[in-house]
Amino acid sequence: MANNNSMIRDLTLAPLGKVKLDWVKSHMPLLNNIEEQFRSELPFKGLKVSICLHLEAKTGYLAQVIQAGGGEVAVCGSNPLSTQDDVVAALVESGITAYAWHNATDEEYHLHMNRALDFGPNAIIDDGGDLVSLLHGERSGQLKEIIGGCEETTTGIVRLKALEKSGLLRFPMMAVNDAYCKYLFDNRYGTGQSVWDGINRTTNLVVAGKTVVVIGYGWCGKGVAMRAKGLGAKVIITEIDPIKAIEAYMDGFEVMTMPEAAKQGDFFVTVTGNRDVIANEHFDVMKNGALMCNAGHFDIEINKSDLTARAVKIREVRKNIDEYEMKDGRKLYLIAEGRLVNLAAGDGHPVEVMDLTFALQALSLKHIVQNGRLLKAEVHSVPIEIDRNVAYLRLESLGIHIDQLTKEQENYLSSWTD
């Protein structure tokens, strides 16, 4: 049943979205399992949940799993370019309230987020910290209604920790990003594969033999660099952390400063969670034809205003690729307006990877609504039991069995004597 409060592009796209949802459902055995469990337990009965995530099919299924658990669910996008209008239409048809459309302007995007809060949530799932930020700012009147929530990504956790440190965080948040089953697989293997999927399908250019500069060797950067190497590229890493820089070197990559790397790259991928990592001085020395994209959460890693100011001409040369012609005639290319390339120019992480991440989200949300009133208004780690449970569910779905500790081994590992 369509919900009339929704703000979406076109409800008639619902059948297309349903096909996409059906595909992911047939590849997300962990969420299938949790959906069934939630249908009988109804952990969200009587509660409203607002979800701010990249609105494509995998996220759509997560929203439906929470709905199956008895929750009333509203969704809004966490990036204007990652929303898929057909998926959103299918969600609305399945009774979920949605405030999102692809390519929303900044004003529309903020309106959508505000509408998702007008929905009156008791719990939230956030991606990048925008809902939390609104709730602790202009929407603070709503704070007492919130039991707690879950945060999806590294940048959101950084913002949450800043809020916690300043003593202003008013409800408990689960750091889902920091669970092992999240960053080890989603940030590394998910980002690694999907960033190259996004670049390849958008540019249709060869990667082998070219120089790829990966800016930031965190969990995502490791994945992007590993897959670039697999595609046959020469890979350069830039870092500001000496330990990560040594790790990159020992993983077989060249490490250098950005001013040096800027001269050499054919492809640049920013993945730092930091701002202006490609800026003025770098644009000045880049090779003609260099392609840039961002895989970090916000579109601030490549300084677009610097790039625009240096350009004598800007034009779209292919869907999702803008050409910036510099005064000296060099042409630099920016993919997907510098927004998350794997989502704004692709379908995001592979389905099976998001099955792990969203299993963590669903179980963490259940944990927070069941325990939230007892938990301090802090950033909480996902309990190790949930992490291990998700890992076991994944192994089970793969038909892989692992050994168990014997009693003697358990005793040995927990004793300090011989």
Ligand SMILES: NC(=O)c1ccc[n+]([C@@H]2O[C@H](COP(=O)([O-])OP(=O)(O)OC[C@H]3O[C@@H](n4cnc5c(N)ncnc54)[C@H](O)[C@@H]3O)[C@@H](O)[C@H]2O)c1
């Ligand atoms: N594209 C996706 O689907 C996706 C998935 C997960 C996370 N993310 C986002 O990607 C970003 C990185 O996440 P992560 O989990 O890899 O974080 P991380 O903290 O593990 O890694 C970030 C790395 O960037 C480095 N860095 C910071 N400033 C730098 C600079 N000026 N130059 C070079 N290196 C610099 C840091 O030292 C660190 O090693 C975050 O914004 C996160 O939210 C994106």
